[in-house]
Amino acid sequence: MVNLSSLITDFLEYLELEKNASQRTIRNYDHYLQRFLEFSGEIDPKIIDLQLVRKYRLHLSRFVDPLTKRPLKRVTQNFFLIALRAFLRYLARSDIETLSAEKVELGDQDPSPLKVLDEESLLRLLNAPDISKKDGLRDKAILELLFSTGLRVSELASLNCNQINFARLEFGIVGKGGKERVVFISNTAADFVNKYLQSRKDRFKPLFIRFQGKMDPNDDGEKMRLSTRSIERIVEKYVKKVSLSIKATPHTLRHSFATDLLINGADIRSVQEMLGHSNISTTQIYTHITNRQLKEVHKALHGKTREE
Numbered sequence: 193m194v195n196l197s198s199l200i201t202d203f204l205e206y207l208e209l210e211k212n213a214s215q216r217t218i219r220n221y222d223h224y225l226q227r228f229l230e231f232s233g234e235i236d237p238k239i240i241d242l243q244l245v246r247k248y249r250l251h252l253s254r255f256v257d258p259l260t261k262r263p264l265k266r267v268t269q270n271f272f273l274i275a276l277r278a279f280l281r282y283l284a285r286s287d288i289e290t291l292s293a294e295k296v297e298l299g300d301q302d303p304s305p306l307k308v309l310d311e312e313s314l315l316r317l318l319n320a321p322d323i324s325k326k327d328g329l330r331d332k333a334i335l336e337l338l339f340s341t342g343l344r345v346s347e348l349a350s351l352n353c354n355q356i357n358f359a360r361l362e363f364g365i366v367g368k369g370g371k372e373r374v375v376f377i378s379n380t381a382a383d384f385v386n387k388y389l390q391s392r393k394d395r396f397k398p399l400f401i402r403f404q405g406k407m408d409p410n411d412d413g414e415k416m417r418l419s420t421r422s423i424e425r426i427v428e429k430y431v432k433k434v435s436l437s438i439k440a441t442p443h444t445l446r447h448s449f450a451t452d453l454l455i456n457g458a459d460i461r462s463v464q465e466m467l468g469h470s471n472i473s474t475t476q477i478y479t480h481i482t483n484r485q486l487k488e489v490h491k492a493l494h495g496k497t498r499e500e
Contacts, residue, residue, distance in 0.1 A: 194288065196234050200225045203282045212370035214346075224275035227252075237283055237290035245296055249273070270298045306477060307444045308451050313436050314339065320430035323384075326391055327403050331426050333381070333388040334400060338427075338442055340381035342449035342467050344368065345442035349420045351399040353389060358382055367468040376466070450478045 204222055207213040213221075231251050232244065252269045256262065264272075273296055280293035309317065318335050322328035338348060347365055356363045362376050377385075385399075394401075396413025402422065408415040418426075424442060431440045438444070446467070453463050464475040 194237060196232070196237065197229055199237065199283065199288070200229065200279065202286075203279050206282060214368070220271075221275050221278070224272045225279055227272055228276055228279075237288050240280070240291045242291065242295060245276075245291065248276075249299070266299055273298055306447055307438050307440060309436070309438070309440060309444060309448045313434075313438075313440075314448060316434040317430055317436065317440065320434050323387075329384070329388045329391055330400060330403070331430065333384040334423060334426060335430070335445070336381040336384050337377065338445040339449055340378040341375045342446045343375065344446065344468075345420045345423050347468075348442070349400065349418055349423055352397050353399050354397075355399065356382070356385065358386060365468075369470060371468050371470060373465065373468045447478070450475070454478055 200222075203225070204218050207218050207221060228248060231248055232240070249269070252264055252272055255264055257264065277293040277296045280290055280296065283290045284293065318332075318339065321331040321335065323332050334348065337343065338345075341348075343365070344367065347367055350365075351363075355365075356377065361379070361382055362374055364372060365375050366372050389399075392401075394413060394416075396416050398413060398417035400418045400423070401413065401416040402418055427440065427442050427445070450463050450467060453466070454460065460472065460475055460479070463478070464472050467475060469475045
């Protein structure tokens with residue numbers, strides 16, 4: 193019998209080597225699939241059928257998190273099923289007989305509300321840092337760059353000082369899944385990033401560095417690089433400072449970047465490219481936001497001749 197746990201290990205290695213998945217993604221898939229392994233035991237993949245999946249879904253529905261003492265949310269239950277489907281596709285690709293991934297259906301769930309900042313809230317957040325201080329100037333550059341580019345926080349954290357072409361107002365980046373794309377920046381963002389760089393007296397490689405703690409010049413200052421969590425905390429700090437009504441994150445600025453483009457006439461394919469989405473269905477989550485704009489246009493303009 194083929195060992196299910198060893199197949200899961202093979203799948204995780206496949207994600208790393210062939211799909212260029214991040215370590216975080218691999219850890220998540222490992223977590224989700226270990227739950228299935230705990231439920232099913234070391235079974236032959238041939239035994240995985242619709243009845244077993246139905247029992248597994250029931251198991252997830254009744255599962256209570258030992259830490260929170262709460263059941264799993266529907267969206268979380270679906271994460272476990274998505275991981276199982278990906279694993280089944282890998283088995284099929286490896287010519288291992290098992291259940292077709294397409295037969296594993298996801299449960300219905302309420303769509304998560306998309307957090308987008310209105311113009312007034314966005315300006316308050318962008319203007320929150322005190323640019324007379326070196327960390328405030330850095331934070332201003334971070335906020336402006338996040339909104340100007342729609343970068344993921346991990347992409348922003350990975351940037352180096354020599355990466356941005358200020359003459360062309362663009363730079364290349366390798367994003368999620370090893371997908372390369374060109375990123376464009378606004379004049380405002382470029383101006384503040386430039387001012388921030390001019391204020392630095394070091395020759396460290398990372399674009400955004402910490403100013404607290406012991407200075408470590410080794411490895412071109414790699415240990416000085418701000419982590420994704422540090423950048424998230426910086427955004428959180430200014431969200432609290434200006435008392436925004438929503439709990440905005442770096443990803444909220446990414447959402448705001450996308451909706452701003454669509455509202456102002458960008459086509460969805462262009463936005464897909466700028467966000468680095470592999471599948472346009474991911475980008476289409478923004479269309480219900482922009483549809484509100486269409487409703488206002490319809491209300492203002494449609495049927496006016498009949499009303500005269």
